[in-house]
Amino acid sequence: MTSSFDPVPEPDDRPATVAPAATGAQPAAATAAPVPYRPRPSRWATVFRWWLGLSVVAFFAVALCVFLGFQHSDFAPLRIVIDDDSSGGITINGLSDGGRALLAVGLGFVALLLLLLIPLLILLVVGSVAIAIVCGVGVPLIVLALALAVATSPFWLVGLLVWLILRRRDSHRYAASATMVA
Secondary structure (H helix, E strand, C coil), X not given: CCCCCCCCCEEXXXXXXXXXXCCCCCCCCCCCCXXXXXXXXXXXXXXXXXXXXXXXXXXXXXHHHHHHHHHHCCCCXXXXXXXXXXXXXXXXXXXXXXXXXXXXXXXHHHHHHHHHHHHHHHHHHHHHHHHHHHHHHHHHHHHHHHHHHHHCHHHHHHHHHHHHHHCCCCHHHXXXXXXXXX
């Protein structure tokens, strides 16, 4: 079902295939069936989809590693003394081999997530600064130019009228036969 805002179908742009032998009243040359308009995604859209998918996978992998890491955590050598301000620190010696591997995989996914998010954050900051500069400098300059154009418009009109009146006519350069109607 099509509605009034659907685009007009265009001819099928897929490569032609050899149709089986025509039987009965079917013509030998098949006509191209109209197909709905399908815009091809740009390369940037494809890159963005891959980036977004990889970011989501990395985020869920980090969340899974953190969730499983809490189950494997047994920080037995942890030593914290508050009054004398002594801290033994947290070591991974209390972790099993699976916990250490999980920690390494989690750190790898955190690094991947940071590699994916830092360019986006830089792009957001640069874009925000560019928009702020355009709005802070460009818009007032445009408003000033429009105000000056409106304020000086009578002078521009007088100058145009004087130029139209005083400009030289170039019709005397041509021979009389070139300007006469035949």
